[in-house]
Amino acid sequence: xxxxxxxxxxxxxxxTAIKILIAGGFGVGxxxxxxxVSETKPLRTEEVLSEQGVGVDDLxxxxxxxTTTVAMDFGRITISDELVLYLFGTPGQDRFWFVWDxxxxxxxxxxxxxxxxxxxxxxxxxxxFERARLPFIVAxxxxxxxRKYSLDEVRxxxxxxxxxxxxxxxxxxxxxxxxxxxxxxxxxKKQGLTRRPEPVGH
Amino acid sequence: xxxxxxxxxxxxxxxxxxxxxxAVTGGRxxxxxxxxxVALILSTRSAPPTEVGIAPEQARIIHLCQRPLALAxxxxxxxxxxxxxxxxLDGLLAQGFVQVNDPRPAATLxxxxxxxxxxxxxxxx
Numbered sequence: 131x132x133x134x135x136x137x138x139x140x141x142x143x144x145x146t147a148i149k150i151l152i153a154g155g156f157g158v159g160x161x162x163x164x165x166x167v168s169e170t171k172p173l174r175t176e177e178v179l180s181e182q183g184v185g186v187d188d189l190x191x192x193x194x195x196x197t198t199t200v201a202m203d204f205g206r207i208t209i210s211d212e213l214v215l216y217l218f219g220t221p222g223q224d225r226f227w228f229v230w231d232x233x234x235x236x237x238x239x240x241x242x243x244x245x246x247x248x249x250x251x252x253x254x255x256x257x258x259f260e261r262a263r264l265p266f267i268v269a270x271x272x273x274x275x276x277r278k279y280s281l282d283e284v285r286x287x288x289x290x291x292x293x294x295x296x297x298x299x300x301x302x303x304x305x306x307x308x309x310x311x312x313x314x315x316x317x318x319k320k321q322g323l324t325r326r327p328e329p330v331g332h
Numbered sequence: 333x334x335x336x337x338x339x340x341x342x343x344x345x346x347x348x349x350x351x352x353x354x355a356v357t358g359g360r361x362x363x364x365x366x367x368x369x370v371a372l373i374l375s376t377r378s379a380p381p382t383e384v385g386i387a388p389e390q391a392r393i394i395h396l397c398q399r400p401l402a403l404a405x406x407x408x409x410x411x412x413x414x415x416x417x418x419x420x421l422d423g424l425l426a427q428g429f430v431q432v433n434d435p436r437p438a439a440t441l442x443x444x445x446x447x448x449x450x451x452x453x454x455x456x457x
Binding site for chain 2: 141142144145146147148149167173174175176177178199202204206207209210212213214215216218232233236238304308311312315316318319
């Protein structure tokens with residue numbers, strides 16, 4: 131399909147965009163994973179939030195109201211002319227739930243990256259996706275010098291449902307990151323049509 | 333000698349935006365759409381119109397979206413917040429200069445063929 135030279139007298143058929151979220155604590159390797167599988171280096175986009183976390187660039191009292199800029203790193207994998215996969219790193223936990231709600235809408239599923247040295251850092255992500263009923267898997271990013279825990283120990287520590295897959299990965303490696311995404315998609319497929327993501331609305 | 337259709341670049345990226353986002357959008361502060369970050373945008377014409385006045389950023393969107401790009405990609409390329417790009421898209425849509433494919437939540441769960449295409453596509457990377 132050549133979009134440039136096609137005659138666009140009518141409505142062209144646009145590809146389907148699939149969105150997957152990459153979550154986890156600060157410094158756990160979210161952007162590394164996005165970068166290792168994406169076709170270009172990760173891009174960055176920003177959402178400007180007012181103090182209340184609603185509206186964009188509200189003109190009323192603009193000088194008095196403080197705004198927060200939330201940055202998101204994301205990447206793209208073109209699967210075919212009909213299918214494009216986008217990977218979005220979720221912004222810092224706790225403060226930006228409004229953006230999480232927005233990102234979750236229309237998402238296929240999520241990967242929660244975990245670091246066994248700071249396992250508690252991914253609690254909020256796990257909690258969020260459980261409440262949002264968005265299918266997710268946990269990928270333990272293996273850092274050097276980190277003590278090796280068994281996947282069962284991680285599952286226990288995170289108090290995961292038995293059907294949530296947990297696997298090891300190296301977010302720097304393309305093959306490993308691909309395996310993580312395939313594992314997520316297979317999990318989502320297995321979950322079937324019974325679940326529908328919804329905003330948590332913090 | 334300057335190229336006539338090249339925008340003057342007189343600041344590097346590190347300087348950040350020199351105007352508030354609402355100045356880019358002609359004063360309109362809020363979009364009427366709430367397009368998803370992965371809503372795909374495709375221009376319906378090969379070049380910005382000469383007969384109708386549009387903002388330079390809107391002309392850039394028409395140039396960028398000769399191939400389908402997600403809202404987030406357009407925002408990243410223009411170095412503008414997502415909300416600002418949504419406002420710019422309102423104007424472009426009203427004039428029929430772009431089409432937007434916004435994935436609705438109902439489209440979240442694709443059929444099996446999409447899952448298979450995703451898995452096979454990833455494995456072949």
